[in-house]
Amino acid sequence: MVIILISSLRFRLEAENFSPISIYCEGSTCREMQKLGDFKLPHFFNYPPYFTLQPVRETREKQVQLWKELILDYCRTQKIFVIKLEEEFPLFSNSVIERTLSHEAREAFLSALAAEGRAEWLDKGHRSCLILWHRIQEWADIIVNFVKDNGFEDSVMTVEEIRFGIESRRTELHGIDRTILMRALKLLEQKGKLAIFKGTSTDDEGIKFSV
Amino acid sequence: MSNFFSKAEVTSSGRPVFIHNEVECHLLSGVDLEPEDHHHFTPLKSGILILTTHRLLWLHSSSASAIPLAAISHIFSSRKSLKSVFHSPRIRFQVLVSPDGRLFDPGSGSGSSSGSGSRSVVVTAVIRGKGDCDGFLVKFWDSWRARAWESNETSGSGSGSGSGSGLASGSEAGTGTGGGLYSSDGSLRMVGVAGILRKEQQMWESTDKSLQDAFQDLNALMSKAKEMVMLAEKMRQKLLSGTSSQTSGTNDEDMGSKEEMQDWLLSVGIISPVTKESAGALYHQQLSRQLADFVRTPLERAGGMINLIDAYCLFNRARGTELISPDDMLQACSLWEKFDVPVMLRKFDSGVMVIQNKSHSDEEVFARIKSLAAKPEALRNGMSPTDAAMSLGIAPAMAKEHLLTAESKGLLCRDISPDGFRFYINLFPEIDPLNIYFVKDYGMCSTWIKAVSTSG
Numbered sequence: 001m002v003i004i005l006i007s008s009l010r011f012r013l014e015a016e017n018f019s020p021i022s023i024y025c026e027g028s029t030c031r032e033m034q035k036l037g038d039f040k041l042p043h044f045f046n047y048p049p050y051f052t053l054q055p056v057r058e059t060r061e062k063q064v065q066l067w068k069e070l071i072l073d074y075c076r077t078q079k080i081f082v083i084k085l086e087e088e089f090p091l092f093s094n095s096v097i098e099r100t101l102s103h104e105a106r107e108a109f110l111s112a113l114a115a116e117g118r119a120e121w122l123d124k125g126h127r128s129c130l131i132l133w134h135r136i137q138e139w140a141d142i143i144v145n146f147v148k149d150n151g152f153e154d155s156v157m158t159v160e161e162i163r164f165g166i167e168s169r170r171t172e173l174h175g176i177d178r179t180i181l182m183r184a185l186k187l188l189e190q191k192g193k194l195a196i197f198k199g200t201s202t203d204d205e206g207i208k209f210s211v
Numbered sequence: 212m213s214n215f216f217s218k219a220e221v222t223s224s225g226r227p228v229f230i231h232n233e234v235e236c237h238l239l240s241g242v243d244l245e246p247e248d249h250h251h252f253t254p255l256k257s258g259i260l261i262l263t264t265h266r267l268l269w270l271h272s273s274s275a276s277a278i279p280l281a282a283i284s285h286i287f288s289s290r291k292s293l294k295s296v297f298h299s300p301r302i303r304f305q306v307l308v309s310p311d312g313r314l315f316d317p318g319s320g321s322g323s324s325s326g327s328g329s330r331s332v333v334v335t336a337v338i339r340g341k342g343d344c345d346g347f348l349v350k351f352w353d354s355w356r357a358r359a360w361e362s363n364e365t366s367g368s369g370s371g372s373g374s375g376s377g378l379a380s381g382s383e384a385g386t387g388t389g390g391g392l393y394s395s396d397g398s399l400r401m402v403g404v405a406g407i408l409r410k411e412q413q414m415w416e417s418t419d420k421s422l423q424d425a426f427q428d429l430n431a432l433m434s435k436a437k438e439m440v441m442l443a444e445k446m447r448q449k450l451l452s453g454t455s456s457q458t459s460g461t462n463d464e465d466m467g468s469k470e471e472m473q474d475w476l477l478s479v480g481i482i483s484p485v486t487k488e489s490a491g492a493l494y495h496q497q498l499s500r501q502l503a504d505f506v507r508t509p510l511e512r513a514g515g516m517i518n519l520i521d522a523y524c525l526f527n528r529a530r531g532t533e534l535i536s537p538d539d540m541l542q543a544c545s546l547w548e549k550f551d552v553p554v555m556l557r558k559f560d561s562g563v564m565v566i567q568n569k570s571h572s573d574e575e576v577f578a579r580i581k582s583l584a585a586k587p588e589a590l591r592n593g594m595s596p597t598d599a600a601m602s603l604g605i606a607p608a609m610a611k612e613h614l615l616t617a618e619s620k621g622l623l624c625r626d627i628s629p630d631g632f633r634f635y636i637n638l639f640p641e642i643d644p645l646n647i648y649f650v651k652d653y654g655m656c657s658t659w660i661k662a663v664s665t666s667g
Binding site: 040042043044046047048049051052054055056058059062063065066069070098099 | 593618619621624625626627628633635637638639640642644647648650656659660663
């Protein structure tokens with residue numbers, strides 16, 4: 001019970017960060033910050049150099065850091081788990097200032113995330129990237145909590161039930177990417193917290209918890 | 212020491228200032244000037260001796276003394292004795308001394324040229340550096356006999372090239388053409404057919420003498436090398452035309468010897484010009500100083516910094532005929548580090564090389580760029596190299612270099628788009644990655660936001 005209280009508190013805190021507060025309002029020059037869907041963009045999103053890969057080392061480091069944060073935040077709120085470089089990604093373009101990140105820049109920022117363990121390239125050609133706004137270990141912990149919260153110790157569930165079942169709706173597990181889920185489950189399997197067994201089709205893999 | 216000789220003016224880069232029509236003929240380094248007895252002047256040590264059509268200049272660490280050639284009464288021919296093999300070569304000449312103990316100065320206008328100089332002193336120039344001493348002596352004779360200071364026309368100067376950068380190569384026209392030019396000092400004048408024949412005769416005699424002198428002494432050979440090159444060319448031409456016009460009745464011996472002759476000429480290797488090599492390192496030194504003088508006016512006009520390529524074009528255009536190669540230019544500029552000249556060569560990260568004043572301050576330029584980038588127009592649309600060039604008053608290529616350097620220092624950021632290459636003031640340092648939605652009240656970010664929002 002205590003765990004549930006703490007996790008919901010965390011949710012509330014996070015939600016507060018996204019309420020529209022115009023901090024730079026000054027009399028008549030108040031300006032609403034742009035939004036991408038319901039995601040609030042920071043003011044430097046309209047700064048043209050933000051969209052050009054900077055050559056100077058210090059400037060580049062700062063730029064990369066800002067983009068990493070932005071990508072993770074956006075993916076977390078929009079529940080995006082995979083970014084395909086050749087497809088359009090709303091965060092990588094700004095129609096107001098008419099700038100788009102080049103392929104090189106996108107690869108640079110995603111590689112920086114991968115180096116930190118917050119993303120993974122799904123192919124050698126770096127065309128598709130898995131975004132780990134929670135690390136695999138974190139996902140594993142979330143699964144364990146989920147199991148404990150709902151009393152699923154010693155019971156059996158399918159993978160799809162974990163992803164789309166009623167119980168997961170109130171958790172971050174809802175709609176989780178299948179690859180990420182399998183990784184987390186495998187990690188837990190190695191620790192002996194569960195067992196994975198194949199069902200009649202690949203969609204139907206079952207999990208036996210022994211948390 | 213300076214009381215005895217005439218004063219000579221020197222530019223800020225250490226080059227002597229020439230009077231009207233004066234042309235430099237030869238240069239020797241490491242020269243001491245000694246009087247025959249020490250109460251006339253103290254010996255001058257280790258300077259550069261420059262021979263011009265009007266004077267003999269002695270340069271030492273940016274001060275200079277001059278001996279007008281008009282004050283010289285006699286030049287001694289070089290004594291080749293057993294002693295001279297071990298000593299440094301010496302050039303001895305006699306100068307006229309006015310009654311007050313100083314060197315006779317023909318420009319001072321005191322009486323006729325032969326009247327006031329009653330006493331004379333023998334001065335010895337000891338050449339301790341590596342230099343063509345015999346060549347210098349020959350040119351010394353020629354310049355002295357030519358008496359360029361007396362005539363008003365430009366034909367009085369001993370060399371053909373009009374620009375003031377003769378150095379060792381500029382005076383080759385003065386020597387080796389025989390006595391035909393100097394008709395004013397009493398040599399035979401060439402008129403009519405007899406004159407032509409006599410001229411031919413003289414030329415052959417001097418050619419013969421050249422060959423003899425050349426093969427006796429290697430030093431003399433080097434100085435005669437220019438003539439040798441011409442001779443060799445002529446002979447080669449003759450051989451070539453000779454072999455082609457011969458009928459098949461030639462015997463093999465003749466052919467053999469002609470080919471041998473050709474081979475021998477080639478093997479001696481008198482193909483390459485020798486003048487620059489003989490001047491050697493000194494050529495670049497003097498060139499370097501001259502360049503430093505020249506480049507000052509263009510620098511001022513260009514706002515303190517000029518592209519090396521532009522400077523090269525301007526310099527060569529000013530020189531007229533004695534053009535220098537890009538390599539020479541580069542070497543001359545690199546030598547500036549060793550001298551105390553007010554200009555320097557600078558290479559940017561992008562590879563562009565510029566000449567700039569030593570007093571040029573990068574910091575000042577960056578401060579100006581920063582204030583330009585903080586203007587509302589620049590905040591909204593950025594700054595292109597052309598914009599910066601117009602505001603700073605310098606060439607666009609130079610402006611781009613400055614902007615790139617400012618970027619590398621973290622003052623600016625680049626923005627590449629279909630609109631082009633622009634620079635904005637760097638806002639990144641002000642943004643806190645842990646608090647990306649927060650904007651400080653009086654920082655650059657808020658200024659930028661205000662500037663951007665008032666346009667939309």
